[in-house]
Amino acid sequence: MIKSIYIKDFALIDELDVQFEQGLNIMTGQTGAGKSIIIGALNMILGERADTDVIRQGAEKAISEATIEVGKNAFLQKLLTDNAVDYSEELILRREIRQKGSRAFINDTPVNIAVLKQVGDQLVDLHGQHDHQLLLKEENHIDMIDRFDSVEPVKKTYRTEYRKMADLQKELRDLKRKERELKEKTELYQFQVKELEGADLDAYEEEELESEMNLLDNAEDLDQKAAAISEIGNGDDISLMEMLNTIKLHLEDMARIEPEFETYLSEVNTARISIQEAVNFAERYRNTIEFNPQRLETLRQRQSELNRLQKKYMRSIPELISYYNQVKRELNVAENFDLEIEKIEKRIREQAGHLKQSAEALHNKRLEIGEQLSTDIVATLSHLGIPNGQFRVHVAWQFADSGWIEIDGRPVECSAEGCDDVRFYISTNKGEEPKPLDKIASGGEVSRVMLSLKSILAQEHHLPVMIFDEIDTGISGNISEKVGREMRKLSEYCQIVAITHQPQIASQAHKHYRVEKIEQEERTITRITPLTEEEHVREVASLMSGEEITDAALSSAKELIERGGVRN
Structure with missing residues (x-):
């Protein structure tokens, strides 16, 4: 209180x-x-x-x-x-x-x-x-029936089954929508798969292309410089190596007299070895240089093709490979839509049985409460100056052109509140049949x-x-x-x-x-x-x-x- x-x-x-x-x-x-x-x-x-x-x-x-x-x-x-x-x-x-x-x-x-x-x-x-007006609105009548404690567990069970059905129906709608969308895109997707498949994409290809093209593009320059190094190191005239050998001999003689030249002798020996290795590598490298304008042109064409695809799809090569795989999956799904839809529809048919069972239990409980409420209200109204009053709670299935379940072979429309239409009917005068509450009841009634x-x-x-x-x-x-x-x-x-x-x-x-x-x-x-x-x-x-x-x-x-x- x-x-x-x-x-x-x-x-x-x-x-x-x-x-x-x-x-x-x-x-x-x-x-x-x-x-x-x-x-x-x-x-x-x-x-x-x-x-x-x-x-x-x-x-x-x-x-x-x-x-x-x-x-x-x-x-x-x-x-x-x-x-x-x-x-x-x-x-x-x-x-x-x-x-x-x-x-x-x-x-x-x-x-x-x-x-x-x-x-x-x-x-x-x-x-x-304002509650008087709420009572006159028929859409509120179902809520008044459902306030009874015994309705709550039955309605809770129904709502669980309703949510399962609603989720399945959404899944089916989404799948059918996706099917329509994919059908519109199938031709495009098929072309894209063919185009990307033909491109034989490799995530690391661009880097390898750049490297090879750089070598081919500069082959002549590399050959000239490698030849120059070889000539300097081993030329017919006095070469760099001969000069280094002469310096080495002189330093050896000087070191025997002045030990301080030992350090420079060591450095010249190291330089001779390093320079000889560089000269030898340059000579060997000249044999590996490829003068291949046709290969270079082929690589340039490949590079141009990759650039075209990236610009067209507005994706990098790795992203194009990912997109290719995604589109292939979409096409695979498109080919199996009928099977997937059939699977969901089968689950919906099974769930319709569970939903119908819980809807019937809720419907019957509302009928039971409606009869009880009608009796109790008539008894109370007799104490309130309406001795010949009749009150009925009309609980009926919401038949519609389509619905998730069928009752007596007719489709029934369902919502989170159930599949029932609940309305209050009243008669306050003897001999009159009950009619909708909002049609005949006065403010006092x-x-x-x-x-x-x-x-x-x-x-x-x-x-x-x-x-x-x-x-x-x-x-x-x-x-x-x-x-x-x-x-x-x-x-x-x-x-x-x-x-x-x-x-x-x-x-x-x-x-x-x-x-x-x-x-x-x-x-x-x-x-x-x-x-x-x-x-x-x-x-x-x-x-x-x-x-x-x-x-x-x-x-x-x-x-x-x-x-x-x-x-x-």
Whole structure:
């Protein structure tokens, strides 16, 4: 249950701290007093979207905080532990809205808004005024059926099989798309493979070409220089080697007289050996030089061809080889598309059997819940002034021109939510057949259907708190009293916080709060005041008679309260 709410600098609220009690907590007040502002602050605590416009003028930030008693809750304990939040049986949820964004806290530990919303969804069901419209939209009916606990494991199994089928269908679509694309490119790919195959590419060929062409291109120059070296070393005239030999002889003689020449003698000997080796190599090299203009031209043509291919494909030789292998693989796949498609289609047929089985289980569970819900809502509506009401939950297969599974030989369209079309039908008058809810139900009837649904779901889910923002839309008088009694009965299962304008509903309160606007220091602020028993009577009387509370109104209010047996 919500033990307390603290709100600061939120819209018209400067600062507000209110304690709630177990049972039925009712808030009343004139239109515009700020009741919906309090609900808005609660919404903010529960992780709903918040706008910076809610920050009170002149304030730095808006704060909304709730202390909620949760008891032992294994799901919440795991969720909070996984998000590094200390778990306790009493949680403090806080939201701060600043101009530059919002922050959320649980037990003073920062959390992201998604976590705050997950926690809020486990603790509070907040029925806003727009929920009536949600009930009238048929696409929301399936969600209301699926809120029942027994549907969840069946739906989880279905979704597993649905995802498997969806993945296979995507794989098939991708393969067929690729087949179409490859068919369009097959002729081009075949030409490219033939062209690159004919080129007989080698990743190192360019480097080898450059080296060989360089030698052929400079053969004549190399021969001339090698001949010159040989002539200098071993010419008919006085050669370099003869001169070095003469120097060597002289140095030997001089070294015998002056030892310092030994060093130079050693260096000349080394030079003679090195130069002789160079001369000998030059002579041998001349025999290896190839004068082959035709070979050079052939190499130039090959180089030109490689340059052409690289420019055409905008790839280097290694990249061209990789591309060639890739295209060959693509062509190989293209030749085997029929086989691959057949394999996937076989898997799809097998998966369709699994999907159909899980879809039928979900369909049957929804039928079961629909029958149960119809019975329970009819029983509740009879307590709410619709004694001859009929309510039916229509669960039917979504037959279509094509679908992933077939039921009775007809294709059925499936989605992540199942393969069913779920719609609510109602009849509020004796002898009339039920028709779609949005076609015949009045605002008051929709309110009572919604209250019936909420009552049933509250008992199903054991939610600690339910909040109603004017559930009494479109009803009054005797019906309002019955709605109030149903809300009081519901408060035996969970705490109820409700806003109402109806005295018949307000009279049922375990605790009554008055919300009002007051002027303080030239500013308008919202206040909420818990009422004493006497103030409770006067507030109910005020709802009956207006600002001027008559003795008759007070007497009627007391009678209304006593008739409900509300005061404990």
